[in-house]
Amino acid sequence: MMAMNLEIKVCMGTGGMAAGGEGVLKAFEAELKHNGLEAGFGKCSSGKVGCRGFCARDVLVDVIVDGQKTTYQYIKPEMVSRIVKEHIMEGRPVAEWEVKEDYHIFHDKQIKVVLHDCGEIDPEDIGAYIERGGYEAAKKVLSELGPADVIELVKKSGLRGRGGAGFPTGVKWEAARKSPGDVKYIICNADEGDPGAFMDRSVIEGNPHSVIEGMIIAAYSVGASNGYVYIRAEYPLAVERLRIALDAARQKNLLGKNILGSGLDFDIKVKLGAGAFVCGEETALIASIEGERGMPRAKPPFPVASGLWGKPTVINNVETLANIPCIIRKGAEWFASLGTEKSRGTKVFALTGKVKNTGLIEIPMGIPLRDIVFEIGGGIENGKKYKAVQTGGPSGGCIPEDCLDVKIDYESLMQLGAIVGSGGMIVLDEDDCMVNVARYFLNFTQSESCGKCVPCRVGTKRLLEILDRITKGEGREGDIELLEKLSQDIKLTSLCGLGQTAPNPVLSTLKYFRHEYEAHIRDRKCPAKACRALITFSISEALCKGCGACMRACPAGAITGEKKQPHKLNQALCIKCGSCFDVCKFKAVVKE
């Protein structure tokens, strides 16, 4: 045979599996067997890997022949035999199916710390993680460092919580360590609930051991012997891989009694969340683990002093914990050299919305938003105009075009009225109505409010009702001022972070797109032409060729006309779905 080593990696994160990754992997296995190739290599493996970020191109497959990597995109099972024949057997990679330059541009500006092994290793194989240096950090900590040294190191690294609030991780650990008590807990918050966010899911699906290792180090530093991963039940693949990883770690005595002879007893339980967004709030999460309804509790006392069952508890986000092993392995200085002065390291974002390249990205803190949208993201789809990026999901805010050069870090985004948040990044274009965007997020937070405190339960409902009437063309003079006042009052009076941040999308869109609100209320117009109640469709007689495409597309029978004669649209029947507008090739359907 022509080569010594062959490795095939098929993306099988949730995205990869949805695109058919399992079938692709099976096809590779069958082809290799069919051609009798396994025996011919010194080392031959085909296996699954977690998410590598560029989900839009799934199924992504790496074929590595003697260290020479070729990445294929959009692979389907029926394409596999050709890859095996031409690339592996004949040494000619199938150029037309290879990823193109934009795939490399997508990755060029990224620095993968947390995602370093995601997409490279089989997440169900602890050996693959160990081979790449996994659990070395835990071993180092347990054998060489004292708890205080580890905390000092984490403090020095400048790592801040990646769940949204950005609290310094080392300070949190230190507070929990100093809290009196024999029983302490480490909780990994994997209750990722922001619409469009999938950072934590991808980390656990791609490399669950990095999170477990981070938890072991946290437990040692804080003095905890029990850990929980609170994870959404809606993440079945992540849960399954996490459980496999926990079992494997137990077998290797990386969890359990007297871990690696160090004297540390620590084990981790998996607790499934029942799909409530508010359970990502740490006190609600604690209540949920305790078997209560997930409703937040007042702080202080903070969980580091009185958390799960009243014991000192550290709650860290998935990404925060996954950073820890890298910091221990490569040093606090190395980590601190990434990012900006106050926001060290990297941040994983789920880039979605109207950009060409959607997916999971990891960037060093401090790079301009413009680079993310226009380089990594490849710019706006279909040549449309950029309007804003919504960061931080329903608790965040939007960043308009003239702020595109803002550096992505905690403080800079906060100054703009947006937040880093847990890492959702939704790109909006000229077709998105900002009043409607605010309405969308308020609808989400309102229906996810736990109902405990009045401002959140009733206040967000009233915000939503006002936004609703504005998008329906029923806005009143004074509505903008009322939105502003009520938003401020809700922020000041709500009990937990959900209510305190729920009005942010309203305040932020009002700050940058007040004119859109005014147009809705005063002129009864939606500048983005997105709010159905405020738009009308008509057919231009001059431009219509009478092709009949719009007539066939119309689900309401509102369009009539003879072939090759200009068609007519009956406004009384029109449901404003926009189907005619989308199908017309002659721009004869006018949207106003």
Place this chain on the structure above:
Amino acid sequence: MITLTIDGKKTQVVGGATVLEAARKLGVYIPTLCQHPKLTPFGGCRLCIVEVKGVPRPLASCTTPAAEGMEVTTSTPQLEGLRKTVLELILSDHPDDCMTCEKAGNCTLQELAYSYGMRENRFRGERRTYAKRDANPFIERDLEKCILCGRCVKVCKEVQGVSAIDFAYRGFQAKISTPFEHDLNCEFCGQCVSVCPTGALTGKGWAKKGRQVEVNEVDTVCGYCGVGCNLTLNVKGNEIARVTSREDTWNEGWLCVKGRFGYKFVNSPDRLTTPLIKKDGKFVEAGWDEALQYATDRLMEIKGKYGPDAIGGLSSARCTNEENYLFQKIIRAGFGTNNVDHCARL
């Protein structure tokens, strides 16, 4: 002890006390709806917010532990404005039916709306509507008037130890519910009714019997059992409109289903008001002296004829310990028999 300053006045409280408790100790009024002195703090109504020096946002005084050197301000134009917004939000989802509401005149929400001068409402919008249900004869649940203060849930769990109700659903649709939305089927102690600050929970028998201003409050002791809880009969005319219990009594205002709801017999026409003696096969009304003399004579006659062991005494759990003691004494020492028992042992 912790020393803190509230509205410029210094006070000392024990560790673990809340800012609200410290303020009350000083006699400083802070409005509340969800807080109840006998229940753990909830922090849901947000009316008790205060400013604490060095903290950028208002804090709920009912859940904030008092800390050494804390400087608290309980009323500023901003705080009052925020309280007004919160009240306005509550009222925007509350029926405007104080005119016919059972609770009018004895309703914390109504009092607050009055003292804050709530009239217009900037937030009028959708209101929750629920059909009335529950076939039980004791507790009326009008969930449209519920402000989700959680007091009923807490009293049921923390005091009664039953947990018959809890929060259910999310967002605007959040409500207090029984398991699986079944009809309320608990022990009907009515503790929830006693702590409800609005008209959401009332007694089924209370309807149209009299507003608080019309009733005469008569303190008495419950005769249902030997525990002897303090009752306050709310009497209008010569009829009991409802039964309540004062918080400053030994039973702390807590009652059971009998004491709270079992008062209908008082005005029942079937109720015995004099002793009856059976004469020629028929009960005939008699005076107390006559009845007691008759009982004494007959008991002594039986004892003389058949001996003391022909007599037995059975007493009731409705008697007090002291009464039960006296009863066994009269049976043992008076009649000379040990044939004495008590219904609670059966």
